[in-house]
Amino acid sequence: xxxxxxxxxxxxxxxxxxxxxxxxxxxxxxxxxxxxxxxxxxxxxxxxxxxxxxxxxxxxxxxxxxxxxxxxxxxxxxxxxxxxxxxxxxxxxxxxxxxxxxxxxxxxxxxxxxxxxxxxxxxxxxxxxxxxxxxxxxxxxxxxxxxxxxxxxxxxxxxxxxxxxxxxxxxxxxxxxxxxxxxxxxxxxxxxxxxxxxxxxxxxxxxxxxxxxxxxxxxxxxxxxxxxxxxxxxxxxxxxxxxxxxxxxxxxxxxxxxxxxxxxxxxxxxxxxxxxxxxxxxxxxxxxxxxxxxxxxxxxxxxxxxxxxxxxxxxxxxxxxxxxxxxxxxxxxxxxxxxxxxxxxxxxxxxxxxxxxxxxxxxxxxxxxxxxxxxxxxxxxxxxxxxxxxxxxxxxxxxxxxxxxxxxxxxxxxxxxxxxxxxxxxxxxxxxxxxxxxxxxxxxxxxxxxxxxxxxxxxxxxxxxxxxxxxxxxxxxxxxxxxxxxxxxxxxx
Amino acid sequence: xxxxxxxxxxxxxxxxxxxxxxxxxxxxxxxxxxxxxxxxxxxxxxxxxxxxxxxxxxxxxxxxxxxxxxxxxxxxxxxxxxxxxxxxxxxxxxxxxxxxxxxxxxxxxxxxxxxxxxxxxxxxxxxxxxxxxxxxxx
Numbered sequence: 001x002x003x004x005x006x007x008x009x010x011x012x013x014x015x016x017x018x019x020x021x022x023x024x025x026x027x028x029x030x031x032x033x034x035x036x037x038x039x040x041x042x043x044x045x046x047x048x049x050x051x052x053x054x055x056x057x058x059x060x061x062x063x064x065x066x067x068x069x070x071x072x073x074x075x076x077x078x079x080x081x082x083x084x085x086x087x088x089x090x091x092x093x094x095x096x097x098x099x100x101x102x103x104x105x106x107x108x109x110x111x112x113x114x115x116x117x118x119x120x121x122x123x124x125x126x127x128x129x130x131x132x133x134x135x136x137x138x139x140x141x142x143x144x145x146x147x148x149x150x151x152x153x154x155x156x157x158x159x160x161x162x163x164x165x166x167x168x169x170x171x172x173x174x175x176x177x178x179x180x181x182x183x184x185x186x187x188x189x190x191x192x193x194x195x196x197x198x199x200x201x202x203x204x205x206x207x208x209x210x211x212x213x214x215x216x217x218x219x220x221x222x223x224x225x226x227x228x229x230x231x232x233x234x235x236x237x238x239x240x241x242x243x244x245x246x247x248x249x250x251x252x253x254x255x256x257x258x259x260x261x262x263x264x265x266x267x268x269x270x271x272x273x274x275x276x277x278x279x280x281x282x283x284x285x286x287x288x289x290x291x292x293x294x295x296x297x298x299x300x301x302x303x304x305x306x307x308x309x310x311x312x313x314x315x316x317x318x319x320x321x322x323x324x325x326x327x328x329x330x331x332x333x334x335x336x337x338x339x340x341x342x343x344x345x346x347x348x349x350x351x352x353x354x355x356x357x358x359x360x361x362x363x364x365x366x367x368x369x370x371x372x373x374x375x376x377x378x379x380x381x382x383x384x385x386x387x388x389x390x391x392x393x394x395x396x397x398x399x400x401x402x403x404x405x406x407x408x409x410x411x412x413x414x415x416x417x418x419x420x421x422x423x424x425x426x427x428x429x430x431x432x433x434x435x436x437x438x439x440x441x442x443x444x445x446x447x448x449x450x451x452x453x454x455x456x457x458x459x460x461x462x463x464x465x466x467x468x469x470x471x472x473x474x475x476x477x478x479x480x481x482x483x484x485x486x487x488x489x490x491x492x493x
Numbered sequence: 494x495x496x497x498x499x500x501x502x503x504x505x506x507x508x509x510x511x512x513x514x515x516x517x518x519x520x521x522x523x524x525x526x527x528x529x530x531x532x533x534x535x536x537x538x539x540x541x542x543x544x545x546x547x548x549x550x551x552x553x554x555x556x557x558x559x560x561x562x563x564x565x566x567x568x569x570x571x572x573x574x575x576x577x578x579x580x581x582x583x584x585x586x587x588x589x590x591x592x593x594x595x596x597x598x599x600x601x602x603x604x605x606x607x608x609x610x611x612x613x614x615x616x617x618x619x620x621x622x623x624x625x626x627x628x629x630x631x
Binding site: 226228229231232234235236239240241242243244245246247248249251252255256257258259260263305306307308309310354355356357358361 | 500502503504508535563564565566567570573576581582583593608624
């Protein structure tokens with residue numbers, strides 16, 4: 001307990017003082033005061049209180065042991081998340097008198113975590129090398145970006161979708177090749193959103209105080225198997241027991257969402273084609289994109305249906321690629337780099353893997369819930385976002401993202417693209433690096449690539465793609481057909 | 494032989510719900526309903542995620558459902574290439590039970606529409622394999 005206090009921030013001290021006062025304050029007014037102050041800040045809307053029990057008397061139903069208290073209420077994500085104030089005796093006294101237990105305003109003890117380095121390989125149809133060499137391209141760029149040597153990385157998180165790899169347990173392989181032995185490493189997977197889940201994991205490793213600098217590597221070499229094999233394996237990212245026996249694949253699944261959106265909101269194939277026109281506009285200027293050709297609306301509208309109503313150009317291409325992010329604690333970030341980009345909001349949610357479990361086919365519930373959580377944590381609204389990267393594995397996925405993220409009301413996403421509001425000059429620029437549709441979608445590398453784009457935007461280093469004066473950026477990264485939704489929010493220093 | 498008899502190509506050999514295939518052989522599509530709390534599941538489950546019970550009954554999915562979305566696939570994953578084009582869809586039946594599956598090929602492609610009434614038909618795929626599909630209700 002003493003050690004926890006020693007690690008804690010001033011807040012632990014504040015709370016401690018409050019408890020001390022409480023011992024001489026049988027009515028607990030001061031304690032209530034601490035809590036009310038936190039609640040008041042919350043009611044003003046920008047900050048979130050967590051951990052304050054709504055009904056403190058519930059705590060009194062336990063035997064009041066310290067461990068029960070810890071498990072019940074005293075948790076959080078910050079470095080000083082475990083705030084145990086005063087002595088065992090004083091806590092018991094508090095409970096027995098039904099006083100509010102003063103858990104501290106979350107934001108104030110939430111550790112700050114920054115992205116301090118980003119890297120990405122070129123995304124290509126068939127990488128002429130092995131997975132370790134592909135990964136090294138992103139790693140080299142990120143390490144040079146942050147100006148680090150391998151012994152400054154405390155741990156690595158390796159992200160991909162394993163069905164493409166012949167290599168078993170790739171984290172061990174990567175850690176060796178990147179020069180990250182003997183530091184801890186492990187593997188994180190949520191198919192197409194694997195490296196956003198890696199970001200979430202890395203954040204937790206740092207915010208917990210376990211590590212100071214964590215590397216998140218995403219990679220995928222999809223070219224070693226044929227497109228049909230790839231579709232079959234991708235299709236097995238859905239329910240293999242009940243759905244795959246019908247011959248399922250990703251385009252067909254997203255096509256059912258497109259049909260649902262069309263029926264409910266009157267969205268058209270041309271609306272989706274406009275999203276691809278935007279994508280190709282920016283894909284042409286992204287030197288790391290796999291598809292850099294200009295595309296006209298007429299070309300995109302050619303009736304080459306993959307799965308109705310989705311046509312060839314509504315679908316992103318498979319690619320080989322790698323991405324790398326370096327995350328650091330506040331202290332390290334300020335020490336190591338000039339322009340840290342802060343992770344201010346992380347939301348993740350899930351939805352049933354099978355289609356029979358979905359309550360709607362016009363939006364992704366996991367994305368809506370993840371967005372709400374991310375906005376709440378960051379204390380911002382959708383209109384505060386200056387630039388966004390969304391998971392446009394299919395054009396319909398970007399259309400739904402506009403609505404699921406609150407950039408448009410449900411059904412109004414089509415107006416955003418018709419009015420070019422998601423272009424660089426528009427109200428909310430989206431995928432101005434070409435998105436997955438142009439960059440290609442090397443499953444495990446995609447989230448890291450999206451995050452890299454946003455970090456460059458917030459540093460003002462996005463070159464021709466730069467959105468002027470971007471301060472808040474958002475990444476929307478979906479795994480499977482809306483199984484895993486990750487929404488992450490970043491802010492410039 | 495058990496669950497691997499379900500569908501055109503099965504990826505699952507062993508499941509506690511393999512009786513599902515026996516019902517198909519008896520010309521019925523069935524889901525499971527929890528004996529303890531009454532929760533209904535399709536696809537079938539052997540464990541109740543609502544109340545944790547493992548005591549399940551089977552209930553038939555019968556009557557008319559409503560097609561809520563569909564797509565016609567012109568490309569197929571490995572093992573299904575010879576079937577294209579085929580139409581996949583989701584229909585909603587009584588009590589909100591949703592069923593994912595293929596639509597009967599006799600559907601005229603232009604006639605398929607969201608909101609149309611469908612029912613379930615069990616099909617014998619030959620070679621001792623069974624499945625189900627959605628067919629026009631009328």
